[in-house]
Amino acid sequence: MNTIKSVVTLALLAALVGCTGPATTSPSGAGSTVAPTESKTLTVVTHDSFAISDALKKQFADETGYTATYVAHGDAGTLVNQLILTKDSPVGDVVFGIDNTFAGRAIGQGVLTPYTPANLPASVAELKPDDSGSLTAIDFGDVCVNADKLWFRAKNLAIPTTLDDLAKPAYKDLLVAENPASSSPGLAWLTATVGAKGDPGYLDYWTSLKANGVKVVKGWTEAYSTEFSGSSGKGSRPLVVSYSTSPAFEVPKGSKESNTTALLETCFRQVEYAGVIKGAQNQVGAQKFIDFMLSKQVQADIPGQMYMYPADTSVALPEEWVAHAPLATKPFTVSAAVISADRDTWIRDWTAKVIG
Template sequence: MRRRTFVGAVGGSTVAGVAGCLTRDSTPGGGDGDALRIATYPSMVEEGDPAGVWLKEAFESEYPEAEISWTVPENGINTYIERARQDAVDADVYFGLNVDELVRVDDSFDGQLFRSLERDRIEGVDRLRDDLTFGDPNDRVLPYDTGYISLVYDESVLAPPESLDALLDTEYEDTLITQNAQSSDPGLAFLLWTIAEYGADGYLEYWRALRDNGVQILDGWSESYFGSYAEEERPMIVSYSTDQVFHATGDEPDLTRHQIAFPNEQGYENPEGMAIFADSDKADLAADFMAFVLSSEAQAEIARRNVQFPAVADDHVELDESFAQYAHAPAEPVAFTYDDLRGNLDGWIEDWAREFASQ
């Protein structure tokens, strides 16, 4: 399950090294030599059994002359927008890019932060799922996994809401936890889901009704999930549809508080992608890394360690039985494309935050 906060919300604490090659926000000319410098978010390399550690070891085993150097920027993609303005980008690949972040790049930066891909140079792109597209007119990003934002609920307390409208019923008064759309990926995805459902002219009215029905808005996913929801303060939360995979341990796991609800049979699709920085002089090695990430073995490991769905078609990836049993996908995924968000995203978030961010 992806456990990261949104752009600009990463803290500045010290980071432990990953096989001696993880740095926090390294400076230009920082002595990485011929290493492929990959920027990512903290949980890719820092927590538990992260995918980043496996990717480094496996890629370097297959490419003995290569070395991966992970870096976790202080302020996510904003770090590289600012560095690009100063011609000081010190990374080759960005690993963990959402379509909304790509839109933020293009809405706030006049230059080209990422280069267009040479797809014929990247083995495995033909295996990518057709539905996982960033809609980028410049074709700069390849997905490597995807998740679906859904509702997770306690079946001993609630029946699953059949629609987003149902969340306004008295049955669901003071039951829902969500996250700040300014600082949380799931929070932003849920906001975009409501905009898709009610339109740019109607989503704020829906949120006012949610507020009247007692929705609780917390800053980040970790705070809301491992805090309020884990402490059983409320019986429903905006989270990931792979929640049961994360908790299904033992022969008879207790999943009472880990039931998945897809209102309107929908969930918000949120693919993660990888892109090569425009000024990188290691484009060939970066393409090799991308091809490796799309390999069947890497896709299976990323899915297991990130608790997300692979980006390549099912018949190319062998997942364990627990994933097949406990990972749920909505019948009707909802997603905005690049064109949908370009020029609109910041305004939607700002209008929402003006009324609800301090709830």
């Protein structure tokens, strides 16, 4: 891949491009500066769920003159692992899709070059994972349990509302969740239970879920599209870990009511970030791409393409989102620093307790 360069090549390239962009402070040597690199190509490294409209991709290419290539590397965890494994020979210039469950690891491993866009909207700045300036929030969403309203109506059973409800006998064998070792929404919801129950209280909670018949599958697609009764797959389980935005996509044509609902007292707020990859051959282009992702056009495109909320909350939402995709008023939260320090231990202990 033409983006893979050795450290020596990057150093020579930086020297050759001279003043192609604003100088940035070098991490070595107080006060010294080096010019950011630039080339005619830009490689955007993403998670598998990245999507913006083709028209916007063309607009970015036309405005910048770059030939942009988009390369997906799995979910957020796989993406960060790839950046770490290749940090001496970077696989791209800019990354999108690192979320707040993996942000601390990416920053701590030094795979990013700090960059903060000018005139950052306040709602975007508030979502930063730390003060390093390494990652810029692009979108966010609440990972919550979703319920199939039609199933519960047919069974004349009340829809659960809280985490504790899910462990009650009335809801035995009804919930499907994703494995946090292989799924970013699975990890986000595991983090929700840590935020709600503490550590090690979350393990006791999962023990009760296991006793109540929770089914754990590898990823979101299997959970939502195959196991969940309220999706096109028409599975057998009427409760699934998904997003608060999912009900907006389960409104039958001609109806004003969604067939599903999100349980807003079960949510963890997931934030997705973009950042400049350290050692990028096109740092200038990487910065321009981050700026572009925060443009009003792209932010307005995100709900329909990636089913997430735009980080710039001044952007108008689709009409169906206002009606069917509310955010949690009090989502469970855990700091990026705590997640980074304890994530691997949580997953290990969860696996031993729930999977065995």
